[in-house]
Amino acid sequence: MASLAPSTPLVAAHGIVLRRAGRLVLDQVDVTVARGEIVTLIGPNGAGKSTLVRVVLGLVQPDTGTVVRAPGVRVGYVPQHFAVDPVLPLSVHGFLRLAGPHDRRRLADALARVGLDDLLDRPMHVLSGGELHRVALARALLREPDLLVLDEPVAGVDVAGQVELYELIARVRDDSGAGILLVSHDLHLVMARTDRVVCIAGHVCCSGHPVEVARDPAFARLFGHRLADALALYRHDLAHHQHVHGHAAPPEATTASTVGGA
Amino acid sequence: MLDDFLLRSLVGGMAIAAAAGPLGAFVVWRRMAFLGEALANAALLGVVLGVLLRVSTLPVVVLVVVLLALVLTALERRRILPVDTLLAILSHGALATGLVLLAFLDRFRVDLMSYLFGDILAVSTGDLTLILAVLAGVTLSLGTFWRSFLAITVDAEIAAVEGVPVDRCRLLLTLLLAAVIAVGMKLVGILLVVSLLIVPAAAARRLAASPAQMALLAAIAGMICVVGGLLLSLRLDLPAGPAIVVVAVALFATAQLVPARGSR
Numbered sequence: 001m002a003s004l005a006p007s008t009p010l011v012a013a014h015g016i017v018l019r020r021a022g023r024l025v026l027d028q029v030d031v032t033v034a035r036g037e038i039v040t041l042i043g044p045n046g047a048g049k050s051t052l053v054r055v056v057l058g059l060v061q062p063d064t065g066t067v068v069r070a071p072g073v074r075v076g077y078v079p080q081h082f083a084v085d086p087v088l089p090l091s092v093h094g095f096l097r098l099a100g101p102h103d104r105r106r107l108a109d110a111l112a113r114v115g116l117d118d119l120l121d122r123p124m125h126v127l128s129g130g131e132l133h134r135v136a137l138a139r140a141l142l143r144e145p146d147l148l149v150l151d152e153p154v155a156g157v158d159v160a161g162q163v164e165l166y167e168l169i170a171r172v173r174d175d176s177g178a179g180i181l182l183v184s185h186d187l188h189l190v191m192a193r194t195d196r197v198v199c200i201a202g203h204v205c206c207s208g209h210p211v212e213v214a215r216d217p218a219f220a221r222l223f224g225h226r227l228a229d230a231l232a233l234y235r236h237d238l239a240h241h242q243h244v245h246g247h248a249a250p251p252e253a254t255t256a257s258t259v260g261g262a
Numbered sequence: 263m264l265d266d267f268l269l270r271s272l273v274g275g276m277a278i279a280a281a282a283g284p285l286g287a288f289v290v291w292r293r294m295a296f297l298g299e300a301l302a303n304a305a306l307l308g309v310v311l312g313v314l315l316r317v318s319t320l321p322v323v324v325l326v327v328v329l330l331a332l333v334l335t336a337l338e339r340r341r342i343l344p345v346d347t348l349l350a351i352l353s354h355g356a357l358a359t360g361l362v363l364l365a366f367l368d369r370f371r372v373d374l375m376s377y378l379f380g381d382i383l384a385v386s387t388g389d390l391t392l393i394l395a396v397l398a399g400v401t402l403s404l405g406t407f408w409r410s411f412l413a414i415t416v417d418a419e420i421a422a423v424e425g426v427p428v429d430r431c432r433l434l435l436t437l438l439l440a441a442v443i444a445v446g447m448k449l450v451g452i453l454l455v456v457s458l459l460i461v462p463a464a465a466a467r468r469l470a471a472s473p474a475q476m477a478l479l480a481a482i483a484g485m486i487c488v489v490g491g492l493l494l495s496l497r498l499d500l501p502a503g504p505a506i507v508v509v510a511v512a513l514f515a516t517a518q519l520v521p522a523r524g525s526r
Contacts, residue, residue: 057423077423084416088291089470098413099424136420143424 009034010073010147010179013056016065018048025051026062027203033147033179038170040182040194044222047201049183050080053151056181073147076140080151080183082132084124092127092135093120099142110138115164130157134165141172148172151183166193267383272492274385274393275506278446279458279484281400284477285442286459286484287466288435291415291473296346297334297436298456300353301443304330306452307360308444309377314363319377320392320444327440330356335433380451380503382492389448396441403438404477407431412473449488450503457507462487465514483513 009032018026025048033039033056041049054060056067057077084090096107104120111119114134119127127135133153140148150169154162170193173180182194191197191210198207199219206216213219289298308326312319330352337348367374376384385393404411410431413421422428439459446455462483463476470476491506 054419057419059419059422075423077420079417079419082417082420085291085293087467088415089467089472089476090416091472094472095416098409098416098421139420149423 008070009068011056011067011069011181013052013067014065016052016055016062016067018051018055018060018062020051024202026055026200029065029200029204031056031181031198031204033181035146035179036173036177037195038173038180038182038193039196039198040184040191041198041200042184043200043205049200050151052200053149053181053183057149070146074143074145076143076145076148078133078136078140078148078150078153082136084132086123086125088125090124091120092122092124095124095135096120096139096142099139102142106142107138110142111135113141114138114168115161130161133157137168144176145178147179147181149181152185153182154184169193267385268492268496270385270387270390271382271502272489274390275382275449275488275492276485277390277393277397278442278449279462279488280481281397282442282446282458283462283466283479283481283484284404285400285435285438286461286463287473287477287480288411288415289439289459290463290467292435294439295456295460296349296353297331298439298443298459300334300349300356301327301330301440302447302452302455303353303357303360305443305447305455306377307356307363309374309452310360310363310367313374314366320389323447324441324444326356327444328437331433331436331440335429335436376451377447378451378453379501380447380449380454382449382502382506385448389445393445393448396445399441400438403434407434408474411435450506454503454507457510458484461507461510461514465510465517468517468520484510487513 012032014030016026016029016031017024029048029052031039031041031052041052043049051060055062055065057075058067058069084095092111093104093107096102096110102110108120111117114137116131116134116138119131119135124132124135137150137153140150148169153169154165157165169180169182172178191214194210196208197210197213199205199213199216199222201222205218205222206213208216289295304327305323308323309319311326312322315322334348334352337343337352338345342348343351364374410421410426413424413426414428414431418428442459443455446458449455450458463480465483466476466479470479487506487510490509492502494500494509495502495505
């Protein structure tokens with residue numbers, strides 16, 4: 001979408017309210033993703049992260065609130081849970097071709113990009129959880145998405161694989177300028193690669209740059225002080241990263257963090 | 263040697279098998295066997311209604327089956343109960359209503375029996391036209407929407423994000439299933455029609471390395487079963503419908519001896 005100004009949100013969800021069986025799952029949640037931005041949703045189990053992602057994707061209709069997607073935005077999605085039944089004789093090759101009629105070479109390249117080689121003819125149902133996730137990511141990337149949505153992309157991936165995966169995600173952003181919406185539990189790795197963190201627990205409890213969020217009292221309440229302290233440690237990493245990537249983030253920002261109505 | 267009626271049976275049976283094979287593959291992949299049973303039970307209700315109202319049964323059957331499919335889709339979306347529970351309620355509800363209405367019929371009429379157990383040798387020219395029309399509809403739909411159907415089978419949410427009209431594809435698949443069941447019961451009867459969908463597809467799984475192969479092999483397996491079953495029935499004077507299903511089950515058992523492909 002070359003016509004979009006860099007600041008135009010690819011997708012903007014405003015005032016999302018969603019009830020399930022009488023329980024308030026999402027309460028006045030706002031989230032936007034702009035071109036070239038990596039936004040990470042964090043929060044405890046049952047905080048409504050995956051539900052919010054599905055609302056943003058248009059898979060679930062909210063009770064109130066709006067989701068506005070910029071016209072013509074192509075979306076790639078890697079769900080959290082995903083498996084192919086053994087009764088379906090589907091190879092990785094066949095699975096990737098569901099994204100569109102690509103030739104074998106292109107499919108092999110897409111797999112290589114996510115770090116999976118020589119897997120094209122493997123049946124889907126024998127892949128491990130981590131491999132499945134990456135194959136799904138390859139399918140999403142084949143669509144050359146403007147917006148890439150990943151729900152728990154590193155579930156079932158070892159630590160080395162996680163680092164690789166986040167590097168890949170950052171590279172996708174750098175190469176294509178796509179906006180990326182992530183859901184994650186493991187804050188450490190996520191934070192190093194994230195432009196903006198939205199911390200939700202039904203409502204948005206805090207959001208902003210990772211450093212700001214880590215200092216937010218609402219964050220400490222939600223995740224405990226131990227984690228907040230651990231992330232304080234990570235700030236040094238970030239200060240170091242700055243020189244490398246030149247992300248505009250004041251390492252010692254003491255200005256007010258963006259605090260939602262916690 | 264081939265009499266007219268035999269030729270009609272053979273062509274009609276093979277056409278149904280050719281339509282049921284690929285569609286049956288989707289039934290197996292999407293775990294919709296219970297839906298097939300429910301639709302078949304609804305078909306019985308349709309038959310009884312048709313006889314009671316003294317109108318042509320097949321259109322009533324198609325109407326009732328499609329209606330049940332639509333009710334199920336609507337209920338499924340509201341997520342009140344799990345799908346298998348909903349299916350059991352609708353399926354047995356239709357069966358029980360059919361049996362209750364049956365009590366209003368003076369006598370257990372012969373043409374009703376033919377719907378319960380199938381009467382492939384009584385396939386009329388009109389039936390044959392309808393069967394061929396269903397085959398054409400199934401082939402055309404699968405050919406046109408193959409990738410979408412497969413995409414929603416693998417993962418409906420990814421498919422939806424990629425722009426596949428998931429609900430419409432599901433509905434179309436269900437309607438095709440309803441159509442095949444409605445015409446298929448003429449062949450093997452309401453009690454066994456679902457086996458025509460499932461058994462050839464299940465037999466094909468062993469030999470198939472891709473979804474398209476499995477669909478195609480299921481169609482071929484189904485046609486072999488129809489020919490084999492008909493021959494068996496003529497030679498040994500067996501009821502044709504059950505004979506076809508027995509051949510299908512034998513074919514399935516044989517296929518299990520072949521080492522599985524696509525599961526290295």
